[in-house]
Amino acid sequence: MLESRILENIKAIVGSENVATERQDLLCYGYDATQMEFLPDAVVHPGSVDEIAQVLKLANAEKIRVFPRGAGSGFTGGALPKGGGIVLVVTRLNRILRIDTENLIAEVEPGVVTEQFQMAVEKQGLFYPPDPASLKFSTLGGNVSENAGGPRCVKYGVTRDFVMGLEVVLPTGEVIRTGGETYKGVVGYDLTRLLCGSEGTLGVITKIILKLLPLPEAKKTMLTIFDSIDGAARAVSTIIGNKIIPTTLEFMDYATLQCVEKRFNLGIPENGRAVLIIEVDGDRELIEKQAARIQELVKPLGLVECKVAKDAAESEALWKVRRLVSPSLRDVNPDKFNEDIVVPRSKVPDVIRSIDKIQQRYDIPIVNFGHAGDGNIHVNVMIDKTVPGMEEKAHRAIGEVFQAALDLNGTMSGEHGVGLAKQPYIHLELKGAQLAAMQAVKKALDPNNILNPGKMFPL
Amino acid sequence: MDPMKRVEKDLKKCVKCGACRAHCPAFAAFQREPAVARGKVALSQHLLAKDIELDDQTYLAMSKCLLCGSCVEKCPNEVPTDEIVVAAREALAEQRGLTTFHKAVGRIIKNRRMMSMGAAMAALLGPLFFRKVPATSGLRLRFPLPFIGGKRHIPQLAKKPFLSRHPEIIQGEPGKPRIVYFVGCMTNFVYTEVGEAALALFRHLGCTVIIPKDQQCCGLPGMSGGDMETVRELAGRNLAILEKHEADYVVTACATCGGALHKFYPTVVGKRNPELLQRLQALAEKTVDAAVLLQKLGLHPEETGAGDAMKITYHDPCHLRTRAITRQPRELLKAATGVQLVEMEGADKCCGLGGTFNVYHYDRSMQINAGKSEAIRQTGADAVVTGCPGCMMQLTDGLKQSGAPTRVLHTLEVLARKIGN
Numbered sequence: 001m002l003e004s005r006i007l008e009n010i011k012a013i014v015g016s017e018n019v020a021t022e023r024q025d026l027l028c029y030g031y032d033a034t035q036m037e038f039l040p041d042a043v044v045h046p047g048s049v050d051e052i053a054q055v056l057k058l059a060n061a062e063k064i065r066v067f068p069r070g071a072g073s074g075f076t077g078g079a080l081p082k083g084g085g086i087v088l089v090v091t092r093l094n095r096i097l098r099i100d101t102e103n104l105i106a107e108v109e110p111g112v113v114t115e116q117f118q119m120a121v122e123k124q125g126l127f128y129p130p131d132p133a134s135l136k137f138s139t140l141g142g143n144v145s146e147n148a149g150g151p152r153c154v155k156y157g158v159t160r161d162f163v164m165g166l167e168v169v170l171p172t173g174e175v176i177r178t179g180g181e182t183y184k185g186v187v188g189y190d191l192t193r194l195l196c197g198s199e200g201t202l203g204v205i206t207k208i209i210l211k212l213l214p215l216p217e218a219k220k221t222m223l224t225i226f227d228s229i230d231g232a233a234r235a236v237s238t239i240i241g242n243k244i245i246p247t248t249l250e251f252m253d254y255a256t257l258q259c260v261e262k263r264f265n266l267g268i269p270e271n272g273r274a275v276l277i278i279e280v281d282g283d284r285e286l287i288e289k290q291a292a293r294i295q296e297l298v299k300p301l302g303l304v305e306c307k308v309a310k311d312a313a314e315s316e317a318l319w320k321v322r323r324l325v326s327p328s329l330r331d332v333n334p335d336k337f338n339e340d341i342v343v344p345r346s347k348v349p350d351v352i353r354s355i356d357k358i359q360q361r362y363d364i365p366i367v368n369f370g371h372a373g374d375g376n377i378h379v380n381v382m383i384d385k386t387v388p389g390m391e392e393k394a395h396r397a398i399g400e401v402f403q404a405a406l407d408l409n410g411t412m413s414g415e416h417g418v419g420l421a422k423q424p425y426i427h428l429e430l431k432g433a434q435l436a437a438m439q440a441v442k443k444a445l446d447p448n449n450i451l452n453p454g455k456m457f458p459l
Numbered sequence: 460m461d462p463m464k465r466v467e468k469d470l471k472k473c474v475k476c477g478a479c480r481a482h483c484p485a486f487a488a489f490q491r492e493p494a495v496a497r498g499k500v501a502l503s504q505h506l507l508a509k510d511i512e513l514d515d516q517t518y519l520a521m522s523k524c525l526l527c528g529s530c531v532e533k534c535p536n537e538v539p540t541d542e543i544v545v546a547a548r549e550a551l552a553e554q555r556g557l558t559t560f561h562k563a564v565g566r567i568i569k570n571r572r573m574m575s576m577g578a579a580m581a582a583l584l585g586p587l588f589f590r591k592v593p594a595t596s597g598l599r600l601r602f603p604l605p606f607i608g609g610k611r612h613i614p615q616l617a618k619k620p621f622l623s624r625h626p627e628i629i630q631g632e633p634g635k636p637r638i639v640y641f642v643g644c645m646t647n648f649v650y651t652e653v654g655e656a657a658l659a660l661f662r663h664l665g666c667t668v669i670i671p672k673d674q675q676c677c678g679l680p681g682m683s684g685g686d687m688e689t690v691r692e693l694a695g696r697n698l699a700i701l702e703k704h705e706a707d708y709v710v711t712a713c714a715t716c717g718g719a720l721h722k723f724y725p726t727v728v729g730k731r732n733p734e735l736l737q738r739l740q741a742l743a744e745k746t747v748d749a750a751v752l753l754q755k756l757g758l759h760p761e762e763t764g765a766g767d768a769m770k771i772t773y774h775d776p777c778h779l780r781t782r783a784i785t786r787q788p789r790e791l792l793k794a795a796t797g798v799q800l801v802e803m804e805g806a807d808k809c810c811g812l813g814g815t816f817n818v819y820h821y822d823r824s825m826q827i828n829a830g831k832s833e834a835i836r837q838t839g840a841d842a843v844v845t846g847c848p849g850c851m852m853q854l855t856d857g858l859k860q861s862g863a864p865t866r867v868l869h870t871l872e873v874l875a876r877k878i879g880n
Contacts, residue, residue, distance in 0.1 A: 020491075024502055024516040028492035031501060033476045045491075072492070073477035091490065113481070136481035326535045334471065 002041045002086075006062055010044055010086070013054045018045040018092075029087040032072045032079050034421050035335075040067065040081035047092045049167065049175060049206040056204065056451070057173030059086060063448050066171075068200040070110065070142030073134045075338055076419030078146060078199045082454055090141055093206060096120055104212045105164060105181055110141020110205045114148075117210075127215040129156035132415065141205050147197030149415040151248035154373030155281075156213075158415075160196040167207035168195060171446035181209055194441070199417050200452040202445050219247065219281035220291045221315035223307045224298055225272040229253060231302035232274035233349040236372050238297050239278070240345070244290050249373030250277040250322055253352065256369045259328040266321060272304050276372065277322055279315075325369055332365050333382035337394055339401060343410035345375040354404035355379060362397040364390070376414040395424070402428055418456045426457050462549040462687070463507040465730055466542055470507060473500040473538045479530035484809040485523045485816070488823040494523040496530035496540040503543050506550060513554040521547045523820065525813025525827075526683060527777035542726055548685030560818060561684030568644075568676035569689045611821070612859040614649050614852055621647045621654035627672050629658070632665035636756065639669045639706040641697075641720065641746075643713035644676050645848035653848060656875035657712045657749050663763060663878050664756050669704050677719035682727065683814030694719075694728045695735075698742055709742065712749040712871055714847035718778030720746040748779060750788040750846060750870050758874070764795025765876040771868075772803045772840040774831070774854060776847035780807055788846055788870045795873055803834040803843075812853035828857040835865055842866040844873055 002021075011019050020026070020043040029043045046052045059066045065085030072079050081087050094111035099121055106128070108117060114135040118128050131150035132138055138148065144166070149158045165179030179185060179192035195202055226232040236249050252260075252275040261268050268275070278294060280287045295306055309315035329336060343351045352368060359366040370378035379401055383390045402412045402425050412422055412429050430438065439459060442449075449459055463470075479496035480486055486495035493502065502520055505511040524544040531539050557565060621642055631637075638661060646654045661668050678693035697720075701709050711717035721743050729736030747755075773792060775785055785807070793800050811817065811827030835843045835858065843854055843865055855867045 022516045023511060024493055024520055025491075027505060027511070028498040028501055028520075031475045031497075033474060035474060071477050071480055072475075073480075115481075134477065137477050137479075327537060330472075330536065 002064065006058070006064065007042060009058055010042065010055060013058070014044055014046045014051050018047065019043070029069065029072070029089065030081060032074045032077060034075060034077045034080070034419070036077050036080055036420065038080050038082045039084065040087040041084050043087045043089060045089045045092050049093075049169065052088070052090070052169045052204050052206060053173050053175050055086070055088065056169050056171060059450050060172050060448055063450060065450055065453055066204075067452055068141075068145070068204045070139035070145075071113070071134070071137050073138050074142065074146060074419065075340075075416040076413075076421040078417055078419040078452070078455060079142075080420060082420060088204065090204065090206075091139065093141075094139075097207070099124055099126065099212075101126065103181065104214075106210045106212055108140055108208050108210065110139060110144070110208065112140045114138050114140055114143055121212055122215055125215050126212040128162065128210060128212055129153075130159045130162060140208055140210075144196055144205055144208055145198065145200045146415070146417045149371070149374075149376065151250050151371055153376075154249055154371065155245045155247045160193060162211045163192055163196050163208060164211050165209035166192055166195055166205055168203035168205055170203050171448070171451035175206070176203075179209065183211075197417065199419060199455050201442060201455055203451070216281040216283075218284045218287060219279055219315070220287045221309040221318050222278045222291060222294065223318040223321065224276045224278060224303060225269060225305040226274045226276070226298075227271050227302040227304050229274045229352055230349050232276050233352075233372065234301050235276055235298045236348065237346050238301065239294055240373070242293070242297055244280070244294060246278050246290075246294070246373065247281045248277065248279040249371070250369070251275070251348070251372030251377070252322070252325065252369040253367070255365065255367040256325055259332060259367060260321060260324050263328040263331055264324050266324075268321075269304050275321065277318060322369075329367055329380055329382060332367065333384045335383050335385045337381040337383070337398055338416075339379040339381070339398060339412075340370070340376060340414050340416045341379055341401060341405035341410055341412060342374070342376045342414035343405050343408045345373065347408040347410065348372055348375055348377065351377065351404055351408055351410065355401055358397050358400045358404070362393055364394055364397055366397070366401075371414075374414070375410065399425055399428070420455065423455075423457065430457065460731070461507075462546040462553070463503060466503070466539075466546045467507060469539050469543055470500065470504050472536045473497065473504075474536060475501065476535065478533060478535055479540070482529045482533045484525055484527060484529060484811060484813075484827045485823070488811075488820075488826050489523060493520040496524075496534075496538070499524060499544055499547070500538060500540055503547050506547060513551050517547070518551055518555070521551060522815065525777070525809055525811070525816045527809040527813060528781035529777065529809060532781055539726070545682055545685070545687070545723075545727055548683075549687045550685075552685035552687075557684060557686055561681070561686050561815075564680050564684065565686045565689040568678065568681060569692055612856045614855065616648055617651040619651075621651040622670065622672060622674075624651070625658065625670055627670060629662065629668045629670075631662065631667035635665035635667065636707040637667045637669065637705075638708045638710050638752070639671065639701055639704050641674060641677070641701065641709055641711045641716055642670065643711065643716040643848065645852070646713055650848045650851060650869065653712055653869040653871055656869065656871035657710070659875045659878050660749070660753055660758065660763065660871060661710070664753070664758060666756070669706060671700050671704060673700055675700070677716040679715050679719045679723065680814060682719075682723060683816075687727070691728055694724050694739070698724075698738060701742060702738070706745070708752055709746045710749050710752055711746065712846070712869065713849070714748070714776035714778035715849050717746060717748050718782065721782060722778075748782070748784050748787075748846065750791055751784055753874065754787045754791055758791065760791050760795035760874050763876070763878050764874050765797045768797045768799070769842065769873075770799045770801060770838075770840045771842045771844045771873065772801050772835055772838040773806060773870075774803070774810065774835075774843055774845040774850060775807045776845055776850045777809050779846050784846070788844075791874055792844060792870060795876075798873060801838045801840055803838045803840075805830065805834050810850045810853045810857075812849050814849075817853065824853075825857060825860070828853060829861075832857040832861045832863065836861070836863050840865060842868045842873075844868050844870055846870045
């Protein structure tokens with residue numbers, strides 16, 4: 001519980017209509033997509049950087065925990081108010097401040113919804129590639145904090161690769177700017193890259209300067225079906241080995257295909273064991289050439305079928321297979337743990353084989369799909385929480401999946417972050433002095449440990 | 460039985476991914492999580508677990524839903540938030556009693572035959588057609604509504620209701636379909652020209668048209684306030700009346716009535732009663748939107764439609780869109796002589812009416828509608844055409860207030876221009 005004196009102070013800063021303490025309001029800001037739930041003491045909707053700075057100053061002085069929040073669509077609990085405190089919702093800061101067509105940059109506030117921003121720049125013939133699955137509702141502030149990825153990252157890189165500068169309120173209430181508007185810049189530490197993916201533990205992002213690209217003229221989508229997982233995996237390395245970098249290389253394993261087929265009857269051939277959705281974008285003539293070359297390259301790799309979209313509507317139809325994955329998974333089991341390991345792309349078949357062994361050993365269905373082009377596999381451990389012991393078993397299986405990725409020089413998470421969900425496993429990847437260096441950064445910037453405490457790693 | 464138990468399984472499906480934030484019109488207006496589908500589902504889960512009260516705050520959150528189904532359509536886990544909100548409103552009504560407004564609605568739609576509802580409807584016009592001062596507190600929603608006029612545009616009541624104008628059975632040609640026309644209150648009392656157009660078109664095709672004199676309100680105005688007793692009662696009566704005529708089709712030209720017969724009767728009313736459910740499902744299967752049936756029966760709109768050149772744009776009513784009826788009305792309209800159809804931006808977005816939502820949250824309702832009016836104006840169309848008299852009322856209100864000269868017409872009115880009236 002917050003003292004009423006403190007609540008009154010916060011109301012004086014942001015306006016009483018922007019502070020909520022009713023139980024119903026608190027409940028609605030205590031969840032995200034992890035299915036975990038914690039009750040905050042207050043929900044605060046600041047309207048400016050100045051208000052955020054004042055709230056943080058107050059919170060730091062009074063040692064009150066503050067949990068920054070965007071759309072609350074994260075998969076690891078990064079925005080969850082564990083232990084209680086203030087949920088600081090930044091979605092009122094939702095303006096696109098400028099789109100600079102001469103310098104190919106844009107400046108936005110953190111509450112702008114990713115897709116809204118993409119549509120705005122595309123109207124001017126520009127392009128912001130990062131495309132997390134949640135782009136229709138996630139915010140750019142959240143994307144930066146979690147360093148969001150997406151299918152197009154194979155070719156274009158992740159959110160971090162597009163962030164040039166930030167305005168940030170530090171946990172102690174000072175406002176700083178990092179990076180800037182220039183592509184080059186080597187003065188001082190690169191705090192911009194440090195803050196990207198820092199999961200709201202080092203500062204509250206209040207402005208973002210983003211790099212833009214010219215909008216590609218066209219794109220072409222192909223759906224390829226292979227008779228083995230190895231075929232699909234070899235297709236990925238063969239395409240890239242032949243100096244073509246597709247925009248996306250989305251992969252679905254046999255278990256995924258079975259789920260989708262059972263539910264939606266899309267007519268996937270019986271001997272199909274893996275699917276790759278391949279998209280290329282760019283100059284119209286070039287992508288026609290690339291698409292033809294890709295078809296040639298994958299043919300000898302156990303290709304069962306290759307569908308090529310002729311227009312946008314057909315492309316949409318091919319992507320439907322991928323979009324139907326999520327709704328179909330629940331037919332396997334009602335609950336899932338959605339992990340997102342990464343391995344070097346050539347190691348995808350190895351990690352899939354390891355996961356298959358883990359699934360057999362634990363007797364828990366695991367469904368894999370995701371971004372094969374950059375080795376980022378979504379590992380979905382499907383369980384029924386009402387079955388006694390199943391959840392514990394799943395946690396052990398997940399630990400082994402992470403270890404398998406690490407053994408292949410990979411990482412536990414490519415997109416979702418650590419938050420609360422992956423914290424029990426963090427010791428597998430972060431060790432000794434490496435972990436201590438990170439903890440030292442956190443302690444230096446947030447001496448009272450008030451900003452999103454308890455996330456990422458224990459302090 | 461706790462109404463929340465009815466949706467227990469549905470409540471488990473929501474994983475709080477937040478996808479509804481992109482589609483919920485109430486969230487777009489309020490920008491706060493308790494107003495979004497995910498928030499209302501979360502609160503419903505706590506209602507089921509009985510760890511929050513059916514108090515003013517819960518009431519306020521649940522009032523922020525237009526029952527438009529936009530979230531249901533886009534939900535990756537197919538969570539029926541509309542049915543969940545209806546259950547929560549029922550639980551609220553059971554615990555706290557109906558609001559004065561909904562008591563009046565229930566009394567009128569349940570206790571009178573639609574034929575003789577006219578005077579009572581006029582009395583109802585107070586709360587329905589006049590603006591209620593938007594309440595910020597849930598408690599205020601329970602007190603009598605101040606029957607004051609706002610800036611709202613009030614539609615005229617028809618001099619003679621549609622149902623008193625025509626015999627019950629109008630014989631068509633032998634071998635042609637027998638249809639029962641489920642008229643709906645808005646068409647009967649306000650937009651009678653929609654009824655006339657429907658009648659003219661089906662007679663043009665040689666159909667035998669049955670317009671049961673004893674048909675009742677579909678009950679959706681009651682459902683919107685959680686008055687499920689009234690909805691069950693009306694659904695039962697309409698079922699008996701519509702079954703009796705043994706028609707090939709039950710036709711609606713009101714998206715909302717169609718939504719009731721086609722979707723909400725089976726999913727909400729029939730859920731606890733297998734025998735009733737079977738009959739309601741049979742009725743649902745027979746129920747068809749007028750535009751869909753006209754196309755199926757081979758209407759040639761170039762023979763019946765507008766003669767004069769007319770530029771129109773089409774608005775998708777939520778209760779047609781969520782039943783996947785978007786293509787058919789457009790195809791018919793495009794084929795009508797002289798009609799040029801231009802698409803507006805966001806044709807599929809809710810108009811903001813949402814039954815009770817417009818009564819209790821008028822300003823937010825018009826805030827949602829403002830985008831719609833602007834999109835319509837941008838097309839430069841002479842008329843906006845739609846398939847729901849509820850949307851027609853809301854679109855008219857918004858356009859009149861914004862000073863736009865754009866007319867508001869029903870799809871059937873455009874299609875019947877040469878033969879109607």
